[in-house]
Amino acid sequence: MEPDNRRILIAAAISAGILVLWQVAFPPPKQARHAVNVTADAGQPSVPEKAPAPVAPGSPAPTPGAAAAVPVNAPEELAVLETPQFKATFSSHGGALKSYLLKGEKFQKDLHGAAVPVDLVRQGPGEPLPLSLSVAGPEGLATDPAARAPMKLVSHDDRSVVFEGAVGPYSVRKRFELGAREYEIRLALQVSGGAGGPGAVTVLYPGWVDPNQPKPGFFSGGAAPDTVQPVCRAGDKTVRFGGKEPIERVPGVPGWAGLDQHYFVSVLLPTNATGDCVFAKGLGAGGAMAALRVPVPGAGLDAGFDLFAGPKQLDLLRSYGRGLDSAIDYGTVTNLFAFFARILLWVMRAFEHVVHNWGVAIMLLTLVVKALLYPLTHRSMQSMAEVRRLQPEVDKLKAKHGDDKEKLNLAVMQLYQQHKVNPLGGCLPLLLQMPVWLALYATLQTSVELYREPFLWIHDLTLKDPYYILPIAMGLSSFVMQKISPQPADAAQAKMMLYFMPIFLTFIMMNLAAGLTLYILVNNVLSIAQQQVIMRRQAAVEPAKA
Template structure:
């Protein structure tokens, strides 16, 4: 098959993918507005796991008003509401809200029109957070610094029966993991029945009414030993409630580049659940009902990860949590590309140059196939006179024409599809790299050089797309056309411009990869053509 037909075939495959993606917005989602805890009421009891309601139990020792407690480390700043002991704000101090901004990115937040909270407590017959009861207001001392540098916040509440509910939150230096220990000490004279829980609540829309990022999944995910990685979309919340018995795993809410996940450390059976409360989606985990004898106790320990989709950091929290970096159906190629990119970045300390080196490695590894491709194209062009003669000989007899062509290809040892395979092989690499650039938080706001200050966003001046068009045009000129059909000729001439128009809205890192790939391809063509000419093939 001649080169132009191969290029057209590849172009149509690429355009089908580009048409699917070009309309999507290629920038990080807008951060949630700053938390406004002073004017927004606390989360209601509708947000708590479903269980039997009981009479409200008020404590004379409990403070009458809630307050916000701030604590954190060098990478994470948290705000905890003493009413319920929920984390109502989480600011990622190493991540700008927008590129170049002094404002930090807020992952968890609570405002008048948007909520994203990490909640914990106890429900059941005797739970402090059971539906129908006013959520307890905890006593809280100021956070303390432990010997290892960790920050620790202790919240406690005692009801009128003498039952003590306690939460201890510990945050190590440099970590995005909040270890949360929920404890219940039964100081009453009667046994208690309750269920400790942890859950994530999120509005099922973007802040300020913004649309979800179509190219990145926003919604819930959970993992168990049986179901390794299961998405649970906001549409799923509206259709049915999840109820899944398990003894291990995690639940999470995902968005572009960031994740919030609870990983319970329970030795007992648990129930993973979801529920829809108005415009709020909730996913959580709770123990099965626990009976606590008088003077007895129970506890639930869970790690809360609230931070970027850092694969190494998440893998240390819970098995398979790193899978929240979703490279799509071609994840196995995406993981390999990211692994290689990360090691290249360690050498050159610039993600743009790492992409260039990755391109050189990929094109170098494909050189034998590329050589076979252009050799096949040259042989096909050499057969054109014979193919034309066969067409004149057999006319409209397509069956005999096809048989004669197959015999000619076999005799001349030419594979008519030899020019397509390297192009087809590049397509999954192209798609996988697209998702690597979209999903890898390491490339968020990553600069290259000069005007390219964010490889995950489009080229602001469209310089790379224009250079890409020129490189594609040069590639075409190196492959003189033998297409006689005027319509196909026009399509081929417009192909570089069409591809450039789509690439204009793609991440600049992806355009950089394809531009360098074209430049390497041009160089390889010149070398291969020179060798073929010495063998008499033009």
């Protein structure tokens, strides 16, 4: 190995060691963030909440029929239910959810230079609020005025809030109560009246994103947590709204329905599986909704629902059953590697519990994968070393055949066959790593455990490196790997592999998640070290054979 390359290898190995030791010995302190009480969608300070009308303790709750006549121009009343995990604000306009702010430093987003809590309510202009009711058909869900009709706030305490009013021909009573589990609110819905015959009401869960915001993609460096996609679980299938048609009906009895919001999910789970699930577009661009249509018998309806609105933590989702963990969408291509993605997450979580940093956990994951693939990669690198040993013979063939590439390639292949060397053996390590790369990419894009997790100068491993240090270091390590690897017989191909490929990989990784770039960098450094050991052993064996 040339002195320059040896120095680069030593410097890369020392740098990786320093990163690990520094992060373990001196974990970054939690910086106190001054969260501004604003919603994540509007980016403006929230209007002070109007205190709800006081209800005397122990006073009887009005019946739905008594509270049905609420003036159309009745002022809005707000009520708040709060836990250590979230702050939910309910509005008397529709008796629905107006705001749902997640608590904690982790569940924030950067907006105009300030850290603001993530709000899982995403209401578009003129759209109904989540958990409002409609009596219209599927085509009129977004425009039904009954969904915005004022209701009366009849009671409110630390754990519950009750609204009563009229929704179309029905008298409705809604009781929202804090659930027993994290990020859970229970809804008890009572519907009576109507024309006396069977009918139906639809529980709406709309969402909206700014259609002018940048679209998330493979090279976006991580998408914003305010992406919204209606999703429904019906039977044993999880269906997502494609948006091509204004209305989509999902066949089968729904187990849950709501919104997929990237690292978060908001879904409504009916206590008794009944009714239908419907997807619909909103009033304007960027609006869409999931809706549960529930039949109302002639005698009225008494139904219960559980609302889960929170992070896509696998353990939390699985605790509900009903395939709720399928709300985690790994993407069209990376869904093929969803099984591996969950294994990688499990391994990284185990490491994170020990080292208390997800960046170091990714580096330790790289060591584990490298160890598991060692027998195959060792054999492949031995083949590469054999190819490199034959390089002087290949140079002689180049001088002999000149520009006749056909004869040169044939002669080189005969040389490799004579010495029983596979020139493509060096591609095996890359092919073996590709499923791991795709699975790790899927993990970083979907696992809230890694969302906003820092590592040294990187404040979020799911986003790109803001200073491009990791991509550049990864590119340099790729160049060293190509430099010590056997070069193709064709000079043009050799230059492309030596210079173009590292530059190309660096350009690709510029906007990908920093966690993935970190994994590839550490893997490259380990591969370089492994290749050097093999080459030194082979060099020591050659004189003995001679």
